Amino acid sequence: MTVCSMASDSALPADYHPPRLKLAQLPTPLQFLPRLSEKLGGPRIWVKRDDLTGSVLSGNKLRKLEFTLAQAQQEGCDTVITCGGLQSNHCRATALLCAQLGLTCHLLLRGDPTGEADGNYLLDKLAGATINTYVAKDYQGAISDLLRQWQQHYQDLGRKAFIIPTGASDGIGVWGYFEACRELQQDFAAANITPQHIICATGSGGTQAGLTAGAQAFNLNAQVWGVNVCDDAAWFMNKVQADLQDWQQRYQLQFDVANQSINVIDGYVGPGYALATAEIYQCIAELASQEGIVLDPVYTGKAFYAMLQEHQQGRFGSDGDIVFVHTGGVFGLFPQRQHFAFLDN
Incomplete structure (x- = not known):
């Protein structure tokens, strides 16, 4: 300790x-x-x-997302990009809340989805989130760049994306x-x-x-x-x-x-x-x-x-x-x- x-x-x-x-x-x-x-x-x-x-929509992530998504809306964003592990509680909560609020959600997930979708990953898909997955070695050192690259992608499409860091922390x-x-x-x-x-x-x-x-x-x-x-x-x-x-x-x-x-x-x-x-x-x-x-x-x-x-x-x-x-x-x-x-x- x-x-x-x-x-x-x-x-x-x-x-x-x-x-x-x-x-x-x-x-x-x-x-x-x-x-x-x-x-x-x-x-x-x-x-x-x-x-x-x-x-x-359970867990601690909702308390943080009440403020984070309010900021996204205040800034006029129509898309939210966030990241986490394949079974991220935060990503699942974000995806479902975005669906509730009428926002596009794009998840960058660490892990290799093998077999049937399960747990939080299944809920991500049910919520209609756009999902990109990356093996750990490609994700770990590059996640900041990946978030910015996808934000630029949406900007090039004439949209405005809000980045939420891991866990909305x-x-x-x-x-x-x-x-x-x-x-x-x-x-x-x-x-x-x-x-x-x-x-x-x-x-x-x-x-x-x-x-x-x-x-x-x-x-x-x-x-x-x-x-x-x-x-x-x-x-x-x-x-x-x-x-x-x-x-x-x-x-x-x-x-x-x-x-x-x-x-x-x-x-x-x-x-x-x-x-x-x-x-x-x-x-x-x-x-x-x-x-x-x-x-x-x-x-x-x-x-x-x-x-x-x-x-x-x-x-x-x-x-x-x-x-x-x-x-x-x-x-x-x-x-x-x-x-x-x-x-x-």
Whole structure:
């Protein structure tokens, strides 16, 4: 586990309202997990159910896209270009929202689509998105150029395309989970709790960046922890800080990026992005059977397992309340169904 912690006393714009569309089903519930909490015998575990921001339009991406797509419309764009893995939750949400808003969606996906379309990739196709796929070696170092090339392509056709980065994680997307903290403030008051820790999966940094700024703005008095599901702690500390800096500069906010506490729990990536170990699949199955909550093996499964392991090691203390932000991802389960064969035994 790697932590970058710095004092924070900057004023934040709790009453600033950037352009926003109402796309998600909000507020989402804050759910207590009684059986798991009793089993752990330590802090009470709560889950912010952002897997319930919609049906097929589910997960944390919707909160960010409310602001990102509002900006695209404000700029007069008729096309949205974004990118991610073949089973990207963000790309699926973007494709479906573009269909809802009457925008053309173009997805640049990393991976080789072999066999039948499944999971998020199937939903991308159902949403009518234009899709280009690239093998990892061609995608990794060239995605920025590819996005710009396709944007130019649409410009040459007399159209205007808006680029959304991976996960909608940039200065615009920060607003999604900044505003989610306004909701968490109300949740905590209604439940009469004062959690010391808020934990989320972090895969592109935007959710963690928004939570970090919002926790301060709304005086949640809780430490935000991101569990990286790819790369390493140093990469995410830099990425979260970069997103916050983009946010501050883009909107000219009174916000001291250098004095933020950015905390990353490292060591749970496993074999790599979207690759999980047997312990993760077991954790997913146990939580579903104990509490009726379904995690995914790419993001939330790894982060929830990390939370349980760190709790056992004393990371979060022996009492109080912990809030886990469920960022969705259920459709990522289905392409990995073979890893749940143990359920048939």
